[in-house]
Amino acid sequence: MNADDRQPQWQRPYWLFCAAATALFLLGALLRSNQIMGQDEISHYYKLVGLLYHQGYVDPAGLITFSPHLYPLSAWALCEALGRFTPFVLRLCGILYWLGTIGLLAWLCRPRHNLAGDTQSISPLWRALPIVLIACMPMAMQAAVIIEIDQTALPFFTLLLCCAVRSYADRPGWRRAALTALVLAAALWCRLSTPLLLLPLFMAYALLLRWRWQRVAGLALALVAGWAIFHLSWLLYGRLSGVNAAGVFDYLRRSFGETTVGARAASRGQHSVLTALYLSFWGLNPYVLLALAWALWQLLRELWRNRRLRTDDLFLLAGLWLLAGYVVVGGALFGFPKYHCPALPLLALGLIMTGGKAWQRGEASVAARQWPTLAACALATCVLALAAMGDPLHVLRSDLRIAQAVAEPLRPMLFELALRLAATYGGAALILAWAWRWQRAALLPALIATALGINTAMVIRQATAPYATGYIYGDCGETLMVADMIKDNGWSAHDVIVPIEVSQGLPWAPELYVAPQNWAESTAMAQRISTEQPEMIAVSPLINPVTQLRVLAEDPALQMALGDYCQSRIGGRYWLWLRRCPK
DSSP, rough: OOHHHHHHHHHHOOOOHHHHHEEEEHHHHTTTTTTTOOOHIIIOOOHHHHHHHHHHHSSGGSSOOSSSSSHHHHHHHHHHHHOOOOOOHHHHHHHHHHHHHHHHHHHHHOOSSOOOOGGGSSGGGGGHHHHHHHHTTTHHHHHHTSSSSSSHHHHHHHHHHEEEEEEHSSOOOHHHHHHHHHHHHHHTTTTTTHHHHHHHHHHHHHHHHTOHHHHHHHHHHHHHHHHHHHHHHHHHHHHHHOOOTTTTHHHHHHHHHHEEEEEEEGGGGHHHHHHHHHHHHHTTOOOHHHHHHHHHHHHHHHHHHHOOGGGGGHHHHHHHHHHHHHHHHHHHHHBBGGTTTTTTHHHHHHHHTTTGGGGOSHHHHHHHHHHHHHHHHHHOOOOOOHTTOOOOHIIIIHHHHHHHHHTOOOOHHHHHHHHHHHHHHHHHHHHHHHIIIIIOOOOHHHHHHHHHHHHHHHHHHHEEEEHHSSSSSOOOSSHHHHHHHHHHTTOGGGEOOOOOOGGGGGOGGGGGGGGGGGGGOHHHHHHHHHOOOOSEEETTTTTTTTHHHHHHHHHHHHHHHHHTTTTEEOOOEEEEEESSOOO
């Protein structure tokens, strides 16, 4: 039986496999959809969509322009279609974007007759492995339910943009150039920084394809046209709606300056290491990185041999480009690497498109016999990670921060974390060696199966955890407990000084809350406390930087202002100062 005869019999199992993975992703995302929101979610896009839903463009000056408005407009449209504005509806918008991303990935990876080069040798069912890897990645599940643009709409349009450029590379022509321009404009309507970061890569990609100069110029003109379409349409939107159209460009210039030569650049090395740690625990674990390194080696070897790239290599290059760039300048806000989310589908697709013959040894019949080995590898790794790894994100985002805030020793926690990680990754290496060396499974699928086991264990642990796994990682309901205390005592917004996260249990406007950066001005805060005499003051190691909490505990001016207050704590995660001591 030749390859063409085998295609129909593999089509149905492939799509069933993708559908099952998508259903698991949807279940995991929905289980996270009732968690509390973080500071940026509340004060940025939740507020923006709420203003659009309730009053439209009555007050355009109050509509933020950190990014263009494609995501909030789509969330607003969904709220109008469902007839309600709630956090769940906005999270549903993100889930729908990610379902679209997974669907596009499944369509691109589907078994076909006309694939060029080494990708013909990939067993059709094995093409579903990257889909499963994305669908079972905790980072993707959490991204879908965070109310922000970088991890919801942007991954879909970034993948679509790379598909358009690759389509032009296959068959250059004015129609595909126009499509590339339109998709670039749509991606820029999501976010300026990520599409602009990809533009030099696209031009380098065109040069390494060894095109004639006319083709390279055609791609450059398409990209310039895409920017022009976005720029003119955004200015027109600003003129018609009254929104500050210059805001997105000011924000881009300001954020670029801060992360390259500004204040944030000084601590770039420390932030890069911490970001890499967060990425590994959110799903890009060492075995995913090894798989990507193997695929990159395949790409470089073919480039050296043929002196040119293949058109399919764009996805891996774009994913690695974004990943590396945002590790250096992006960071992991609130412990979540949101800027890196657009790279995830590109990296998964790159494993298929660039991996080539590294996927299997022998014919499809041999590949089919390796499925039990890969399933056993993933299952064994999952069981090992569930038993040994724990939740390293909870250690970093909650346990260590609380210990730092109260000056407890960190070494025992770090030592235990290191032992758990060594046991997990070391045991996974033995399982991988069994599958690859003794069971003769192909290396790349075996690496993905091992990574899948670790990620699935993390998904299960987060889904069954009694705490939040979003921006306020580790919250066990204490934020809403503080809100309940305020409501039970009948206090108004002027009677308390609390974080904005508490607003989810109260009917007050976000402007009435105290952002963490306000505590950096200790003298001003001490004067405010002495003047206003609030009934309650609340801070949290899950929200406030540890340095602020140490200042709060040690600053003489603050200690004098809080001298008549009674201090209490809720589970160690909230520190309260009450003017009237409870009896």
